[in-house]
Amino acid sequence: MPQLCPELTTKLVSLKQLKQEFDLELSGLPQTGKTGDLALVREAKNKLVQGIKELQKSLWPLEYTELTFENFEAQYEFQKNLLLNSGLLKTLTTGGLGIEAIDNKEYPIPTLEQIEEMMLEKREFLKTKIPQGFVKLVLVPLGLPLDSLIKAYGDTLNEHYRQGKLLDTKNKPLELGEESIVGCARYTEAEATGDLVYFPQEYSKTTHQGKTKKQLLLIQAWQVLLIEDLPDLPAEGRSKIKAKRQQQEANQSPNYYLKQLQNDPQYKGEQGLTPESWLIYALSHLTQTNQVIDNYEGSSKGCYLLSVCFKKFGYVSYVYFYRKLAQVIFDQHDPAAGSYSNVSSRSAVSIL
Numbered sequence: 001m002p003q004l005c006p007e008l009t010t011k012l013v014s015l016k017q018l019k020q021e022f023d024l025e026l027s028g029l030p031q032t033g034k035t036g037d038l039a040l041v042r043e044a045k046n047k048l049v050q051g052i053k054e055l056q057k058s059l060w061p062l063e064y065t066e067l068t069f070e071n072f073e074a075q076y077e078f079q080k081n082l083l084l085n086s087g088l089l090k091t092l093t094t095g096g097l098g099i100e101a102i103d104n105k106e107y108p109i110p111t112l113e114q115i116e117e118m119m120l121e122k123r124e125f126l127k128t129k130i131p132q133g134f135v136k137l138v139l140v141p142l143g144l145p146l147d148s149l150i151k152a153y154g155d156t157l158n159e160h161y162r163q164g165k166l167l168d169t170k171n172k173p174l175e176l177g178e179e180s181i182v183g184c185a186r187y188t189e190a191e192a193t194g195d196l197v198y199f200p201q202e203y204s205k206t207t208h209q210g211k212t213k214k215q216l217l218l219i220q221a222w223q224v225l226l227i228e229d230l231p232d233l234p235a236e237g238r239s240k241i242k243a244k245r246q247q248q249e250a251n252q253s254p255n256y257y258l259k260q261l262q263n264d265p266q267y268k269g270e271q272g273l274t275p276e277s278w279l280i281y282a283l284s285h286l287t288q289t290n291q292v293i294d295n296y297e298g299s300s301k302g303c304y305l306l307s308v309c310f311k312k313f314g315y316v317s318y319v320y321f322y323r324k325l326a327q328v329i330f331d332q333h334d335p336a337a338g339s340y341s342n343v344s345s346r347s348a349v350s351i352l
Contacts, residue, residue, distance in 0.1 A: 060072075066135050067130050083141065086155075088141055092108060099221065102145050102214065107143055109139065110139070110224055126349070136228065138226075140224075141222060142216065143220075150181055153279050169299055174292060180327060187317070195310055197210035197212060203335040210309065223277060224352035225277055225348040226351065230247070232301075234247050235344075251343075251344075254304050269349060270349060275319070292328075297342075301320075302318055302342055302343040302344070315332040316335050317331075318343060319331065
């Protein structure tokens, strides 16, 4: 961390405290009368808010045009509003926004300032990953039950289809089946029984070294990720090299992709997606563009979700849009069964 960061962070905290004091003073003034005093307080508050904004910019740990402070701030606001409008966020007993997780506890959404501080701590690492294309922010309410996220995405798919706005990545209209997402029952049942394992080190019934969602909640209830904005995953031989990193491409086994992330220096610090992070990315892209991702019969491929496996069989998760049946399908794959030419993988960089 740069030498001045602690000093700047202290100043930021002080400014936030001053802003809270102004908010209290403002709320205590009568709404009628003392209009001159009220105007002065508001003017002072506006100056203070602008000062905080300028200090946030000075704290921004990244000098690259690929991800400016203004762009990142806009992405954060979009993600927060997306979760709120999809019914995934609620007002907590504290008055702030957050989730009630499967352990029935409340977890507030990470603030923009908290995320910026974490990015500051990972500045040197991000200087490598952002030029490689990791510029898409995804806020993942990991602690929510999977069926909540599945419903949010399914409802949005149905609404887009009803409005005639459900498209592939070439902007051609898509059909949608009566049941928009299938295969989820196995996932939700496995989540409830603890058979769904997160962040395995290998796909195995006994030596996976992963955690159930309830175990994971002892550590984190939210993920803050940067991903490549790739609605279409590259076919074999069609991936691009960016800042000395080659995009993962189709027709490799889940074991191969996992070992790539673990051992190949160009993928250092990356992790596979979970069903939750895939659903939030898919929901984000659909909301912004009307497009469905991972249409393996179109210009894309299915996606292995490398950060989840089923403990009972050691199978890895994967998902795709099946145009023939007009459905999103959540499935499982035996990692020992080899590779598919129509399935690839995408990875993420974790901020939290």
